[in-house]
Each structure stands twice: as C-alpha cells, then as structure tokens.
Amino acid sequence: MENEQNRLICRCEEITLEEIIQAIDNGCTSLNEIKRYTRAGMGLCQSRVCSRLIARIIAEKTGKPLDEIVPVTARPPSRPVRIDIFSPRGCNVKNS
Amino acid sequence: MKRYCDSLVIGGGIIGLSCGYYLSREGFKVQVIDSMEFGSGSSGACDDMILLQSKKPGVVLELAMESLEMYRFLHMELGCDLGFKQMGGMILIENQEELAVMEEFVSSQRSCGLNVDIVDREELRRRQPHVSDRFISSTYSPDDSQVDPFLVMKGFINAGQRLGMEVRYREAAVTAEKNGAGRWQVLTSTGCIVEAENVVISAGAWSNIVGGLFDISIPIFPRRGQLLITEKIPPIGETNLWSASYMVTKLRPDLAKVRENQSEYNELGLGFSFTRTAHGNYLIGSTREEQAGFKKLVDYRALEALSRQVAHIIPLMRHVHIIRHIAGFRPATPDGKMILGPWPGKEGLYVASGHEGDGIAMAPITGKLLSDIFTGRKSITNMKELIPRCMVV
Incomplete structure (x- = not known):
C-alpha cells in the first residue's frame, strides 16, 4: 500500500497519488482545483498526461461520474514553443 | 439552514x-x-513577488516593508513552507534620462528606509551576465523577495x-x-x-x-494582466528583473519614449517583469489592460509583444520554451x-x-x-x- 501511495501521478511535477488524495480529502473536487492545490498538471506537459488519471481518482473518491468532470483550463501554446518563434524581430536583437 | x-x-x-x-x-x-x-x-x-522597489514612498511602501518583515517569520507561525525566498531585484536602466528619474526615485525610497541603490554597468553585468549590453546601469535591492x-x-x-x-x-x-x-x-x-x-x-x-x-x-475595477510561463531552467541571473522604462512612464509621463509600436504598447500597457519561481519556471510579464473587463482570455498580440520584449532585454531567453500563457485581473483603484x-x-x-x-x-x-x-x-x-x-x- 505504501508503494501505491508513492506512485507518481503527475510526472512533470512529481506529485504522488497520496498528495492527490490529500487534496480531495481537503475539499478539492475539480481538476483545476487539484492542480492549484498540488501543482499536478502545471509542468511541461500541461496535464496532458496526468489529467485523465486524476479525473479517475476524483471519480473513484467522490462518486462523481467521469463524464461530469470538467477538463482543466487549456491555455496556449498547446505544446512548449521557443520564444524566438513568437519574436521574429527579436531574432536580430541589434535592429529590433 | x-x-x-x-x-x-x-x-x-x-x-x-x-x-x-x-x-x-x-x-x-x-x-x-x-x-x-x-x-x-x-x-x-499572478506572479509571486514581494516587490518593494516599485512602491512610491509613503503609506504603500511602509506597509510593504512591514509585510515583508511578517513574511520572514510567517512560515513558523503557520507551520508550513511558503516558498519564501529573498533573491533581490534589479530595475534595468537604458539611458541617461531614465537614470536621472530613477536616481531621484531611489533616493526618496532610501529616505523611507528601503535598502536600495543604483549600481554601475560592471555590477549589473556581474549580477546579470545575460542582460543585453544596451542597459547602462540598474537599481539593486537585496530585499525584494517572493513567496508561492x-x-x-x-x-x-x-x-x-x-x-x-x-x-x-x-x-x-x-x-x-x-x-x-x-x-x-x-x-x-x-x-x-x-x-x-x-x-x-x-x-x-x-x-x-x-x-x-x-x-x-x-x-x-479589473485591470487585466497577461503573463508567460517558461519551462523550468537553471537561474540565469542573480535577481529578479524589471525595466525602468515602465517606472519612468508612470513617474514622468513627459519623458515616455515614443516607440515603433506605440499604440500597441499603450493598449497593452506593456511593462517588463522577469521573475523566477521557487519551482524554477520563469514568469515573464506583463500587460496592464483597462478595456478587457472580466474576459479571462489571452491574446496572440500580447504573446508576441511579451516574447519580443524578453528576447530584446535578455537575448538568451530566445532559446527557452513557453509552456503557458495566462491572464488574471488586478483589483485596481483610481x-x-x-x-x-x-x-x-x-x-x-x-x-x-x-x-x-x-x-x-x-x-x-x-x-x-x-x-x-x-x-x-x-x-x-x-x-x-x-x-x-x-x-x-
């Protein structure tokens, strides 16, 4: 059981199953709220990997049907993008 | 019930x-x-700053200094880590006009007891090796801090x-x-x-x-701010950063420099802030938008303007990835x-x-x-x- 609790749910931010369950026990009921409470989903993949796992944990813990669990707020960019892609004029710093 | x-x-x-x-x-x-x-x-x-240097001398600066003193010991009182760190802060100065305004501002803050100074180009380079050469000097306060x-x-x-x-x-x-x-x-x-x-x-x-x-x-009323969040990277400088141009615009509007994209700057209220979170991501800010109401949206124009600005000030950042672009509402008073x-x-x-x-x-x-x-x-x-x-x- 101890191993189970230490299982990483969010790999980017290294958040364990135990921490997710603690957040739910402390009253978090949505993916966004668990993210702000634990940082799960704040990393490089922006919760693309862990949000389904967390949705299932919420469903199991609270009895809320999976399809009623609202996805996390999506914000651009949809995957990590280098800053120079957005700043074409910034490439030539001397002239910008 | x-x-x-x-x-x-x-x-x-x-x-x-x-x-x-x-x-x-x-x-x-x-x-x-x-x-x-x-x-x-x-x-x-929002970002995570306990920034004293931006405060005008008077009640706001005094309370900010008192609040910082409380933060130093708050983790003991609350019994948990708050991510409190004192990295210090620097406001980058690009030309002699800005320098004159900031010298006056810094001396008025010093008379209120704030630990802040103007440092020369050499010290700026030493503390911030990746900042563009165009900056001639900077302010420095070891007291600027942050929390999560x-x-x-x-x-x-x-x-x-x-x-x-x-x-x-x-x-x-x-x-x-x-x-x-x-x-x-x-x-x-x-x-x-x-x-x-x-x-x-x-x-x-x-x-x-x-x-x-x-x-x-x-x-x-709500004043929208948009911020970019980067991937986690090692520290690229000793302190968090701001630019004096924004402070100067506020303190001496007559000196505000006319830019290539002036109308865009005005509409977005673009200013530069660059802070490293306790977790290693950088927060790159920010806009100050009056007309957005409660629309919690981000727009491409701001993404481009913020990217261009940071690449201009810290060329190394061109190679770093943005992972998220967020918006929030500052509760502003007249x-x-x-x-x-x-x-x-x-x-x-x-x-x-x-x-x-x-x-x-x-x-x-x-x-x-x-x-x-x-x-x-x-x-x-x-x-x-x-x-x-x-x-x-």
Whole structure:
C-alpha cells in the first residue's frame, strides 16, 4: 500500500497519488482545483498526461461520474514553443 | 439552514484568507466563503513577488516593508513552507534620462528606509551576465523577495482551521440584509443564511459586484494582466528583473519614449517583469489592460509583444520554451492604493481589497491591520489614506 501511495501521478511535477488524495480529502473536487492545490498538471506537459488519471481518482473518491468532470483550463501554446518563434524581430536583437 | 459567526469574509483569495486567519487568531469565529474555487481568481493568476522597489514612498511602501518583515517569520507561525525566498531585484536602466528619474526615485525610497541603490554597468553585468549590453546601469535591492501564493493560501487555510475558521468554496453571497438585532443576514447560493456581526468584503477585482449586495459602490475595477510561463531552467541571473522604462512612464509621463509600436504598447500597457519561481519556471510579464473587463482570455498580440520584449532585454531567453500563457485581473483603484477599513454609514461592513498588483506582497499586513481595527488596537484615524474613500472611477 505504501508503494501505491508513492506512485507518481503527475510526472512533470512529481506529485504522488497520496498528495492527490490529500487534496480531495481537503475539499478539492475539480481538476483545476487539484492542480492549484498540488501543482499536478502545471509542468511541461500541461496535464496532458496526468489529467485523465486524476479525473479517475476524483471519480473513484467522490462518486462523481467521469463524464461530469470538467477538463482543466487549456491555455496556449498547446505544446512548449521557443520564444524566438513568437519574436521574429527579436531574432536580430541589434535592429529590433 | 442557518449558520452563525462573528465575521463573514466574502472572498477566499490570499487577502480574504489572510483577513480570516488574523481575525481567527484574535478569537473571532470566522467563516470565509467564495463563489469560485481555491486559487481560481487573481491569487492564482499572478506572479509571486514581494516587490518593494516599485512602491512610491509613503503609506504603500511602509506597509510593504512591514509585510515583508511578517513574511520572514510567517512560515513558523503557520507551520508550513511558503516558498519564501529573498533573491533581490534589479530595475534595468537604458539611458541617461531614465537614470536621472530613477536616481531621484531611489533616493526618496532610501529616505523611507528601503535598502536600495543604483549600481554601475560592471555590477549589473556581474549580477546579470545575460542582460543585453544596451542597459547602462540598474537599481539593486537585496530585499525584494517572493513567496508561492498557493502555499501561502494553503498555510492560512490550515492554520485558520486549527483556530476554528471555516472556509467554503463554491458558495456565493446572493443577498444581504440586516435583521432586527442589527446583525447581517447573508443568503448564499447553497441556500444557507449566514448570520454575522461583521462582514468583510475581500473579493478582489470582483469586490464591487459583492458591494452591490450591500447597496454600496466600491471603486475597484479589473485591470487585466497577461503573463508567460517558461519551462523550468537553471537561474540565469542573480535577481529578479524589471525595466525602468515602465517606472519612468508612470513617474514622468513627459519623458515616455515614443516607440515603433506605440499604440500597441499603450493598449497593452506593456511593462517588463522577469521573475523566477521557487519551482524554477520563469514568469515573464506583463500587460496592464483597462478595456478587457472580466474576459479571462489571452491574446496572440500580447504573446508576441511579451516574447519580443524578453528576447530584446535578455537575448538568451530566445532559446527557452513557453509552456503557458495566462491572464488574471488586478483589483485596481483610481488612486492606486488599497481600500481597507469600515465602510462609512454601514455598520459592521468592512472592505479589504483593491491591492492591484500588490496582493501577494500585502496579504499579511492587510489581515493584521484589519484584525487591529477589529480589536481597537489600531485607530482608523492613523490610516486615513486607506479607509474607504469616495472616488470617481
């Protein structure tokens, strides 16, 4: 059981199953709220990997049907993008 | 169902939770309600700075300095890590005109007791090797600090709950009236009536909407800010950074430089802030938009402008990835000072809000001052500049 609790749910931010369950026990009921409470989903993949796992944990813990669990707020960019892609004029710093 | 408490705090962001905690510490029975979720408002969409250098000498700077002193020991009082770090801060200066304005500003801050200096090009390079050569000097204060807002909010909640404070998210105030005994009766969205001796409105950018339930008009409006969040990278400089051009625009509008994209700068209210979080991500800011209302959206124009700006100031950043682009609402007031104290003509109604971009920095001192007002330790006549004042929005 101890191993189970230490299982990483969010790999980017290294958040364990135990921490997710603690957040739910402390009253978090949505993916966004668990993210702000634990940082799960704040990393490089922006919760693309862990949000389904967390949705299932919420469903199991609270009895809320999976399809009623609202996805996390999506914000651009949809995957990590280098800053120079957005700043074409910034490439030539001397002239910008 | 009916609930009873001494103080009902409406708004569970960092300010409301601080007020709730410090009132609980004085023995008041406190309930905090919030129509939204934990961290879903401005306290979860901001940077993490306790920035003293941007404050004008006077009550705002004095309170910010006091708040910083409280933050140094707050983790011991709340019994948890708050991500407090003192990295210091530098405001980058590009030309002689900016230097003259900043020299005057820095000396007025020094006379208020702030530990801040102007450093030369050499020291700037030493502390910030990756900043563009175009900057001729910079300010430096070792005191500028930061905390993780989410950890501070969790800390206030947990420590408050140990003192009997109750916090409920997803519960909005719907109507408010006084009963025959002069106590507030606040009907909430869950069908509860909360009866309270005092009500504190600490709903940040949304305060005026809550104020409407009490027939008052609070001069607080949302000023949107957009920020970019980078992947985690090692520190690329010793301190967090800002640029003087924005400060100069505020202090001496006549010197504001005409830029290539002036109208875009004005509309977005673009200023430069560059801070490294406790977790290793950089937060790149930011815009100050007046016309966005409560539209919590980001736009490509801001993404491009913020990217161009950071690449211009720190060329190395061109190689770093953006992972998220966020927006939040600063609770702004017409005179730029927070509103704190009893509302005139409404017995038992208090406002603690309107911190604009300083909510994280000012959270501990705000809750402390409010509890001092409640217990009578602080007379509001000493706080003339902050008590609710009539202002035209």
